[in-house]
Amino acid sequence: MELVTLADIRAAAALIAPAVVRTPLLRFDEGLWLKPEGLQPVGAFKVRGAYHALARLPEDVRARGVVAYSSGNHAQAVAYAAKLFGVPATVVVPDTTPRVKVEATRSHGAEVVEVPPAERESRAHELAASLGATLVPPFDHPDVIAGQGTIGLELVADLPDVATVLVPVSGGGLISGVAAAVKALSPATRVVGVEPELAGDTAASFRARTLTGWPAADRARTVADGLRAEPSPLTFAHVLAHVDDVVTVPEDAIADAVRRLAFRSRLVVEPSGAVPLAAYLASPTPRTAAIVSGGNVDPATFLTLLA
Amino acid sequence: MELVTLADIRAAAALIAPAVVRTPLLRFDEGLWLKPEGLQPVGAFKVRGAYHALARLPEDVRARGVVAYSSGNHAQAVAYAAKLFGVPATVVVPDTTPRVKVEATRSHGAEVVEVPPAERESRAHELAASLGATLVPPFDHPDVIAGQGTIGLELVADLPDVATVLVPVSGGGLISGVAAAVKALSPATRVVGVEPELAGDTAASFRARTLTGWPAADRARTVADGLRAEPSPLTFAHVLAHVDDVVTVPEDAIADAVRRLAFRSRLVVEPSGAVPLAAYLASPTPRTAAIVSGGNVDPATFLTLLA
Incomplete structure (x- = not known):
């Protein structure tokens, strides 16, 4: 590997x-x-990886938007990075996520989809496919x-x-x-x-x-x-x-x-x-x-x- | 002026x-x-002025120690700066000072003298004179x-x-x-x-x-x-x-x-x-x-x- x-x-x-x-x-x-x-800016180190992942996308791919799933901080980071690049972001968060993280993610202009914890990864993949957007994983x-x-x-x-x-x-x-x-x-x-x-x-x-x-x-x-x-x-x-x-x-x-x-x-x-x-x-x-x-x-x- | x-x-x-x-x-x-x-380091901007004041003292003068009076943050800053220079510090604080500031000042190795608020400046001058130390004022x-x-x-x-x-x-x-x-x-x-x-x-x-x-x-x-x-x-x-x-x-x-x-x-x-x-x-x-x-x-x- x-x-x-x-x-x-x-x-x-x-x-x-x-x-x-x-x-x-x-x-x-x-x-x-x-x-x-x-x-x-998003209150966590996650902005480093998320912004980097978006920065590395070809411009035409990035323009179609990004999707993220996370326990919260990564979602905010992707939303923030997408705002800086001026591209749409959709984030899938478990419905157990602290309110402060959900609100902060929305405040960056992202669409937030709350799902049962077990479904967040599969729903994110589905959404990315249906939107033609790129999934930005939280760590992998x-x-x-x-x-x-x-x-x-x-x-x-x-x-x-x-x-x-x-x-x-x-x-x-x-x-x-x-x-x-x-x-x-x-x-x-x-x-x-x-x-x-x-x-x-x-x-x-x-x-x-x-x-x-x-x-x-x-x-x-x-x-x-x-x-x-x-x-x-x-x-x-x-x-x-x-x-x-x-x-x-x-x-x-x-x-x-x-x-x-x-x-x-x-x-x-x-x-x-x-x-x-x-x-x-x-x-x-x-x-x-x-x-x-x-x-x-x-x-x-x-x-x-x-x- | x-x-x-x-x-x-x-x-x-x-x-x-x-x-x-x-x-x-x-x-x-x-x-x-x-x-x-x-x-x-002391939780406030005061370290900038206090450290600078000590840094500007002639070495033999600084070695005789410093005295400060303040509502708290300046006292901590002088104590911290004195510790860095390896010289003694005495700080006079009003007896209404929050405990967290008094304890933090002591933790930097300074002697803390608590007095009624109205007396802090006069007591600081008296102490400096009796110790042969330099008074570091909080702003003046x-x-x-x-x-x-x-x-x-x-x-x-x-x-x-x-x-x-x-x-x-x-x-x-x-x-x-x-x-x-x-x-x-x-x-x-x-x-x-x-x-x-x-x-x-x-x-x-x-x-x-x-x-x-x-x-x-x-x-x-x-x-x-x-x-x-x-x-x-x-x-x-x-x-x-x-x-x-x-x-x-x-x-x-x-x-x-x-x-x-x-x-x-x-x-x-x-x-x-x-x-x-x-x-x-x-x-x-x-x-x-x-x-x-x-x-x-x-x-x-x-x-x-x-x-």
């Missing part, structure tokens, strides 16, 4: 520069730095992976002696790109995936060195609603090639990390984005960077986590 | 670069960009003003055609530096100060073209605890020289702006930092930038504002 390369990621960085925020590294404590991707695509990998480039540029990078894992697009970039630039840096214990399918697969599917109902138990997907063969191949470990954190540690990010680092972070900090706090190591992947949290959920 | 110049501010930018975050501009909506200074000093002005340099570099810059006003150090930088680089850009109605002393002084003192008890009514100070002759001279207008916003608009910054821009912002957004929302104008000055808010206050 062909993996995304450093050259792919560098090319992506040039293409996406006009559409993304060059996020700074923020110091959390003596050992930890944060990469606050919630500051992106080299262009999406290369876009997310630009975070790794920025991270190593800003902190060249980084010893450990902690990355949330769901479908694996983020860690695939970040690990490809970081390992190419700094082979001694450890890249560690982090999952909720309640959606620890990739940690189990990593130990088994083969994809061990978990039922969607099991993965849906975690409060980290952005981490309920599972890797594809493509992303898992990147994990096996580049990632040093995949660890898990309990739900109460995720909530605690959300609170600390709010009041110590002044960031509104969704539970999925707080998972790497939870791993760091359980086992602090020097010169560590945590990718705080996004900040799209329902106000009610956020207030409950802070209280 | 000698005002701070663009050259002073450029020199400050070079000196403070190792200690501050180069904050990105974040798009809020079609017309507005945010400069999120809550991402600084050219080095502090030049440090805060570096925000203006970054803002014009990132958004060269900015039409309006909205800046919170308390003692006036921030708007003095920002206006000096912005007006030198982009004379057509409007620089507008924003205050809470309940602490609108500078707006009144601006209309009168002379400092009209408000009783401290009046200024203390606003929830924006960082905006309860009043300008000095030095900062007010900068305001008269460079600022186009000073406007005020009501308390409920400040709370609404805190909520929007949390859930639309994923930033934890203290009421003082939300005041410029409140002014923008009351009267949106194109190509506007708002300086979101800080994020040190007590958790209980923050939860009350979000609920």
Whole structure:
């Protein structure tokens, strides 16, 4: 299987520069730095991969529109990118998606179709076929992976002696790109995936060195609603090639990390984005960077986590 | 009276670069960009001026230590800067200061002295004299003003055609530096100060073209605890020289702006930092930038504002 390369990621960085925020590294404590991707236009790193995927489409293909399915942040990212390119977007989201994500997606001008979680992928394929549009998958695509990998480039540029990078894992697009970039630039840096214990399918697969599917109902138990997907063969191949470990954190540690990010680092972070900090706090190591992947949290959920 | 110049501010930018975050501009909506200074190490822009003031001291003078008085964020900034330089810091804060600011100041290794609000300045002078240390004022000093002005340099570099810059006003150090930088680089850009109605002393002084003192008890009514100070002759001279207008916003608009910054821009912002957004929302104008000055808010206050 062909993996995304450093050259792919560098090319992506040039293409996406006009559409993304060059996020700074923020110091959390003596050992930890944060990469606050919630500051992106759609409130999550997903804009990097989505915009890159659209930028790579031939103009006449892109003009026929794009379709996306996602638990929310990818949908917003595709809607945002489509708006920038002036092309139509249709996004299929599970009907369990937080309202804030649905409204934000609509606010970017996309048509939103809410379906039962199990049907979202098939409905997206049907819609793309009927519209003549291009499906932009949330993680299972080299262009999406290369876009997310630009975070790794920025991270190593800003902190060249980084010893450990902690990355949330769901479908694996983020860690695939970040690990490809970081390992190419700094082979001694450890890249560690982090999952909720309640959606620890990739940690189990990593130990088994083969994809061990978990039922969607099991993965849906975690409060980290952005981490309920599972890797594809493509992303898992990147994990096996580049990632040093995949660890898990309990739900109460995720909530605690959300609170600390709010009041110590002044960031509104969704539970999925707080998972790497939870791993760091359980086992602090020097010169560590945590990718705080996004900040799209329902106000009610956020207030409950802070209280 | 000698005002701070663009050259002073450029020199400050070079000196403070190792200690501050180069904050990105974040798009809020079609017309507005945010400069999120809550991402600084101490959670507020104050680190710029405080670090610059310490950097400018002769080494032997700096070694004898520094003393600061402030409503909180300046105290943290001086403590942080002193820690970076390895010199002792004593900070005098009013005993009404939010706990989060007091604890954060102590966490940087400073000695914190809590006194009744009316005594903080006199006690700080006494302490400096008895310790042989240097008093670093929160705003009434050219080095502090030049440090805060570096925000203006970054803002014009990132958004060269900015039409309006909205800046919170308390003692006036921030708007003095920002206006000096912005007006030198982009004379057509409007620089507008924003205050809470309940602490609108500078707006009144601006209309009168002379400092009209408000009783401290009046200024203390606003929830924006960082905006309860009043300008000095030095900062007010900068305001008269460079600022186009000073406007005020009501308390409920400040709370609404805190909520929007949390859930639309994923930033934890203290009421003082939300005041410029409140002014923008009351009267949106194109190509506007708002300086979101800080994020040190007590958790209980923050939860009350979000609920």
